[in-house]
Amino acid sequence: MLKNIYTDRFILSSLTKRKEEGRYRELVVSGSGVDFFSNDYLGLARSSTLFERSHQLVKQYSGNFNGATGSRLLSGNSELFEQTEINIAKFHKAESALIFNSGYDANLGFFSTVPQKGDLIFYDEYIHASIRDGIRLSLADAYSFVHNSISSLQTKIQSVSLIKKDFKRIFIVVESIYSMDGDQAPLSALAEFCKEHNYLLITDEAHALGIYGNEGEGLVQSLGIESLFFARIYTYGKALGVHGASICGSTYLKEYLINFCRTFIYSTALSPHAIASIQCAYQQMITSNEERLILKNNAQYYASLLNDTSNIDSPIKSLILSGNKNVKHLANQLQGLGYEVRPILSPTVPENKERLRICLHSYNTQEEIKKLIQHIQEYIV
């Protein structure tokens, strides 16, 4: 192995500290155990039909182009991009959709670009890291409120607006389904609250797309409240089984992002193949009614085995075992028994909220779920 001659004390001591605290992260190649860890809720990432259809579509549109060759504002735009965005906007009942290279890029770009100096952002304390990072890059002032609590949000807005009297706009940010707990934001009540006060509401539908709604359109549309959102973020690396993301909102918002959003402007666009797979994944997701039903049944079955009455329909289940060591140990045991589970450690989640995040899928059998829970119960008792 080539030995690097540079040793940086800060890097070394940070790594040592991480290890001592039991927070050290490392890459592991996924095994072939039962999948209770991926976000491939409907099995689209492993669908050979989707693979073949995307291949056909990309050949039809792009000939032999492997890459986009540049940012969309330079050489990277195409008919395929334009048509896919038209389809996405139509499906999500939005004026427009703009595709980003990932959900991380979409959130980083949106929150660092749209809220301005003099604006206020209020975000749920459990909001995803990509939104937090975008907010950190923004010149707006930002405050968290207690998870899923509209009264906490109200109190925060009241107290902040006493100090920042001349604020311009207020943005409220939530996730439809929280990625670590699988619970839902009170979207209808929030939407009414924001409408009443003229606040701009934004939700990240990453874990709702494909799962909620008759055609998998997400939680917002399943509640019929899409017109009350300033913007919605959809990511394609989860139930859609592919890669990328889009921001749905007004035509002006799209124009604004194309003009000012740095993660959109200064990055090579997604490849034609990635765009074709987004388009084909939407088509397949819409018709995956059977998979959606099995997924819901699996989620309910899991909840019934544990007498768990919270978030019954959610495919994201979390088993909180306080302490990085404890949760790592249980994950290792289960991996040894042939289950692909991963521990979620602090600082990804708050201290004492370390957990096993169990993701259910349409392709998990009830027998697999039952056995997993039996092993967990044997370990915990």
Ligand SMILES: Cc1ncc(COP(=O)(O)O)c(C=O)c1O
């Ligand atoms: C709520 C939420 N938003 C955004 C992202 C980022 O999406 P992507 O994986 O496409 O970058 C994730 C992924 O972990 C997520 O859970």
